[in-house]
Amino acid sequence: MSKADVKTDAQTHAHIDPHFTKQEVDKVKIEKAVRMILEAIGEDPAREGLLDTPKRVARMYEEVFSGMRTDPGQFFNVIFGEDHEELVLVKDIPFFSMCEHHLVPFFGKAHVAYIPREGRVTGLSKLARAVEAVARRPQLQERITSTVADTMMEKLNPHGVVVVVEAEHMCMTMRGVKKPGAKTVTSAVRGCFEHDAAARAEVFSLIKG
Numbered sequence: 001m002s003k004a005d006v007k008t009d010a011q012t013h014a015h016i017d018p019h020f021t022k023q024e025v026d027k028v029k030i031e032k033a034v035r036m037i038l039e040a041i042g043e044d045p046a047r048e049g050l051l052d053t054p055k056r057v058a059r060m061y062e063e064v065f066s067g068m069r070t071d072p073g074q075f076f077n078v079i080f081g082e083d084h085e086e087l088v089l090v091k092d093i094p095f096f097s098m099c100e101h102h103l104v105p106f107f108g109k110a111h112v113a114y115i116p117r118e119g120r121v122t123g124l125s126k127l128a129r130a131v132e133a134v135a136r137r138p139q140l141q142e143r144i145t146s147t148v149a150d151t152m153m154e155k156l157n158p159h160g161v162v163v164v165v166e167a168e169h170m171c172m173t174m175r176g177v178k179k180p181g182a183k184t185v186t187s188a189v190r191g192c193f194e195h196d197a198a199a200r201a202e203v204f205s206l207i208k209g
């Protein structure tokens with residue numbers, strides 16, 4: 001096998017997760033852009049209260065978009081050899097993301113369930129880490145849901161996965177259609193859950209309860 005044939009996890013994962021990047025955040029560029037936005041709305045970026053704002057916003061974007069540089073698949077490299085082949089559900093995982101259309105937050109809870117294959121059990125915290133990695137990017141709720149499910153299918157090869165995400169989008173509350181309280185629920189159902197209605201119903205009732 002030539003060196004070029006040896007693909008990193010991140011490269012092999014690209015079909016599921018095309019937005020993962022190793023590029024560092026260009027904070028100077030963000031600072032310039034923020035100054036321009038302030039000028040564009042009629043503010044004075046040189047007034048005292050705004051002097052450090054471009055720097056703060058650059059640091060904030062680096063933090064809230066840190067998932068751009070986090071491969072969610074990496075968390076499933078540690079696997080326990082347990083032979084538990086029954087349902088595992090981690091529910092109510094809080095997350096914050098940024099809507100890719102308006103760059104304002106949407107946030108809520110993710111519920112991640114899977115049935116491991118024998119000897120391929122992951123750490124519970126890894127499910128929450130994968131959600132966080134995928135959420136901290138310019139996102140669509142649907143894409144968070146399916147990327148987490150597809151990453152788990154690929155890395156853990158489980159019998160099945162269900163991911164449910166419920167969120168409130170600030171682009172629908174503080175602006176635009178202005179419907180505070182409206183919740184969006186998305187789900188991704190993979191593997192055995194696709195054809196086993198009873199197993200799927202069990203997961204949904206556990207998530208609700």
Ligand SMILES: Nc1nc2c(ncn2[C@@H]2O[C@H](COP(=O)(O)OP(=O)(O)OP(=O)(O)O)[C@@H](O)[C@H]2O)c(=O)[nH]1
Binds near residue numbers: 100101142171172177
């Ligand atoms: N499918 C999906 N749509 C989203 C998500 N976040 C925001 N949107 C929607 O993206 C759409 C963008 O619509 P546009 O008509 O291009 O933009 P807009 O004029 O700002 O739309 P309004 O929000 O209706 O004012 C809106 O309907 C948003 O509600 C998401 O996670 N998934």
Ligand SMILES: [Zn+2]
Binds near residue numbers: 099103
């Ligand atoms: Zn939006």
